[in-house]
Amino acid sequence: MRLAVAAATLLALQSLPVAAFQRADGSAAQASASEPASDRLIVRYHSAAGASTPSTAAQARARAAVQPYGVQVQHLRATANGAHVFKLDRPVPLTTLEQMAQTLRNGDADVEYAEPDLIMRPQYTPTDSRYAQQWDLFETTAGMNLPTAWDKSTGAGVVVAVIDTGVRPHADLKANLLAGYDFVTNTTTANDGGGRDADPADPGDWTTAGLCYSGSAASSSWHGTHVAGTIAAVTGNAVGVAGVAFGAKVLPVRALGRCGGYTSDIADAMVWAAGGSVAGVPANANPARVLNLSLGGSGSCGVTYQNAINAARARGAVVVVAAGNANTNATGSVPANCTGVVTVAAVNRSGGKASYSNYGAVVDLAAPGGDSGAGILSTLNAGTTTPGADSYAAYMGTSMATPHVAGVAALMLSRNPSLTPDEVEARLKASVRPFPAACSQCGTGLLDANMAVDAAVTASATVVASTVSTSSPATTSTTSAAGVNRRMR
Ligand SMILES: [Ca+2]
Ligand SMILES: [Ca+2]
Structure with a gap:
């Protein structure tokens, strides 16, 4: 019965010409407004956990199932979690992928789980103009009250992994960057001439x-350069911008590229960033205490994501993640809907819900x-294609809100390294001011x-939700931050 329904649904979708399907899928920036698609499945076998490939018989059953x-599918690679990524010969809508995954499970008792390999996208929207002031750091209404916090912690000794498009060696960021790694397997996505390698530099994702x-x-x-700058831009150097946790180091872990990135790569990147091992990748010499994921996509939280978290x-x-930019309930946004993550919504300069959050x-x-007219200023690159x-x-974007929280988590862990992830989350959630403008269901x-x-x-x-900070921006730290901002155009 279920198979019959699946087949009927599939026929309806397949009857669309490819060009029509592509148009109906929506633009990259608004993927969540229409049905997402992918050309990968993740399958874990009881008998092949940890093996480099599933058995020939298992691969034949997978081909038959789809x-x-x-x-058509072919085995692509094993994941850090002991599962296997299969590549389809073309992208199909998420509902069809989920039906395929179910057919795979139903037809092979050796399958522990099978799920779509969702494509994640950066959760940002560029603003049209540049703004010289980092209101987000110090402004009384909706700023983060950082100048006062910096007297107690700047994040020294803490590593924050930025799982993103990679980074540029920006002069106002470079001194706070660790070596990192590039986890993008697909060469088109990677756009650097190959797959995984030790260079997390962002070659451009045009x-x-x-x-x-x-x-x-x-x-x-x-x-990734923008997100990393919000966390740890070099501060007090009389140049550019200040970072939330400028005493911390950023571990750039590349998992997104052209058209976004696969969940399977992001999951491996998360395991490695925290100090876990991934086959074929050297050990991470600088395990991160905070993982920043300014990315997301539509769908449920699969086993792959949850296991990595x-x-x-x-x-x-x-693990700090973006709520997503579709102005909808984040319950349908992954990894925002996963268990054990700190999910972050975005406010505008007035402290109300950002229009997109x-x-x-x-x-x-x-x-x-940030929102239209008052975005979040950070480090970037001027190249429209290559650097x-x-x-x-x-x-x-919620991409910009997320590193503010990741940065503050670093400030906390620098001051008290013994805090567990649950303790950090509970204390973050308790360290808030009431919204100065409407932000319904924003945590x-x-x-x-x-x-x-x-x-x-x-x-x-x-x-302590009733305590509204009214700290004056007239402290030394604030003056310094404002001073560097004034040098901005
Ligand atoms: Ca590469
Ligand atoms: Ca600076």
Whole structure:
């Protein structure tokens, strides 16, 4: 019965010409507004856990299982989790992929689980103009109260992994970057001439029309460089911008590229970033205590994601993720809907919900993500395709809100390294001010860095939601931050 329904659904979808399917899938920036697609499945076998390939018989059963859907599959690689990635000969909609996964499970008792390998995308939207002030760090209304927090912690000794598009060696960031790694397996996505390698430099993720199955042409985003700058731009150097945790180090872990990135690569990147081992990749000499995932896609939280999150948490890492930019309930946004993550919504400069921000019960708290007319200023690159000169630009998105929280988690762990991921999350959620403007279902409140740094050394988390910080920006630290901002165009 289930198979009959699946086949009928499939026929309806397959009857669309490829060009029509591509148009119907929506642009890259609005993938969540229409049905996502992928050309990968992740399958874990009881008998092949840890093996480099499943048995010939298992591969034959997989080919047979997807045949009714009119596609062909081939084994691609093993994952850090002991599962296997299969490549389809073309992308298919998520609902069809889920049906295929179920058919695979039903037809092979050796299958522990099978699920779509969802494609994640950076959760940002570029703003049109540049802004010279980092209101997000110090402004009384919706700023993070960082100048006061910096008197107590700057994040020294803590490593924050930025699982993203890689980084540029920006002069205002480079001194705070560790070696990192490139986990992108697909050469088109990677755009650096190969697959996985030890170089997490961002070669650019520009696209041409149709490259991403559906999207229009887009300039390189340098998304990872922007996110990393928010966390740990070099601060106090009289140049450019300040970072939230400028005493911390950023571990750049590349898992996104052209058209986004596969969950299977992101999951391996998470395992490695936290200090776990991944076959074929040298050990991580600088395990991260905080993982920043300013990315997401539509779908449920699969075993692949949840296992990677669990593995990172078991090694003591706090996993901070974007709620998503579709102005919808984040329950349908992954990894925002996974268990054990700190899910972050975005507020605008007035402290109200940013127009694009997702919301809902899975959101833990909010931080500045900016909105039209008042974005988040950070390090960037001027190249429209390949890398150009260092630059600065304002972006907006839950991608921008997330590194504010990751940075504050680093400030907390620097002050008290013995905090567990659950303790960090509970104290983050308790270290908030009430929203100064409407932000419904945005979690416990607006994160206050000073309260969080204090909470890092208290005996237990206490909700102090009624305490509104009114710290004047007239401290030495604030003046310094404002001073470097004024040098911005
Ligand atoms: Ca590469
Ligand atoms: Ca700087």
